[in-house]
Amino acid sequence: MEKLKTLTTEQRNESSMHIDHLPTMDILKIINEEDRTVTEKVHEVLPEIGKTIDVLCQSMKKGGKLFYVGAGTSGRIGILDAVECPPTFSTPPDLIQAVMAGGDGAFRQAVEGAEDDEAQGAADLQERGVTELDVVIGIAASGRTPYVVGALKHAQEIGATSVSLTSNKHAKISRYADIKIEVLTGPEILTGSTRLKAASAHKLILNMITTTTMIKIGKVYENLMVDVKVSNYKLKERAKSIISTITSVSNEEAERVLNETNHEVKPAIVMLKTGVSYAEARQLIAQAEGFVHQAIALVDETKK
CATH class of the missing domain: 1.10.8.1080 (Helicase, Ruva Protein; domain 3)
Incomplete structure (x- = not known):
């Protein structure tokens, strides 16, 4: 297993080495400057995002579904995107699903050791009834989370399309992905805290994937949400x-x-x-x- 300290997301950021001694506004400027690089890094992986969307559109036309798989922050980002689709686009609740290490309860409170269980990643997809028609996007900033590895392995074994989303190059999860999205956001201002730039990039990418897919399957007229679910x-x-x-x-x-x-x-x-x-x-x-x-x-x- 790769050592954490060798990952780009685990390197120390030179611009924030003395952040603990700085006044509030200087800290905010550093955070803001680092965040400004995120959209540029996302731009670099647009071709891979586009491939994912095209495959997903074809999948949904045949009756396929989208499954996000992740642990911790990555799992929570998947849940946030998935739960927004039914009210925004009137999609069935099971069309876009988030599968999180430790179950839905882990959204609020961490489940210790859940992300280290590779077999459970596969088992959770089996429980959801994933088929060869579906698309599985495994999300892991480090690119090495065993739970996500297990899920992507299972996706490939059954013939589903597998996609990796990570912030490290040549990530382990990418070995089990048909499409590899490696958005290299670099060292965080707090070493290893991938809830920052990496998570921001991943959230942007998930927004792109579902929004563009919904546009391409007819849920938008001009730039208006004509499939909005009138629930309040x-x-x-x-x-x-x-x-x-x-x-x-x-x-x-x-x-x-x-x-x-x-x-x-x-x-x-x-x-x-x-x-x-x-x-x-x-x-x-x-x-x-x-x-x-x-x-x-x-x-x-x-x-x-």
Whole structure:
């Protein structure tokens, strides 16, 4: 097993060697300067992120799912991204899942030794019913977490697409990945504290993966979230605003049609844009594979 001190993320950062003697503003400037490098490092791995998204889109079209696997901070980042997708894009809760060493309870309180159990990583994926249609993204800043290694090994064994996300080059988890995302954020301002730059980079990348995938499978119209799940007052107001913005109707009319569609934004837009019924709008959206603009275009074509 690789020694921690040889990893880039475990090296000492020269810019923060005397950070414990500095006044508040000087500490903040160092942190801010280091954080500014994160987006540049993410930019360097855009091709690998793009490959992941393209594979994931194809997977989901065939009925596949996305699984994030991680321990500690890496696991928590996966959970944060996964739980945001259902309310934002009305995805089924099991479409994007986070599998964390020690179970969901480890989100709040660390489970000692959970990340060191390679066999459990595989077992947890088996329990979730991962298949060859799915995509498994193993997240580990160090790139050596046994739990994640076990999960990626299992993914490869069953034919699922495996992706590694790490902040060290030639990481161990990358040996078991079809796509390797190694975003080299360098030494942290607190040696080894990868909840800082490494975690920020990984969060950005997960945002990119799910957001772009949702765009590419039809859950966005222009730059509006037309598959938002209306589950509270704020989201209902947002849904009305989206409908009104796209169709130029009043908020009152948007609300009336939204109620007709059981609070589904997509069919409301198609109905107002084309004059079709709710049932017809749903059928058109299905025919257009979820894309609102294509559903509207289908009606326009029949009128020619």
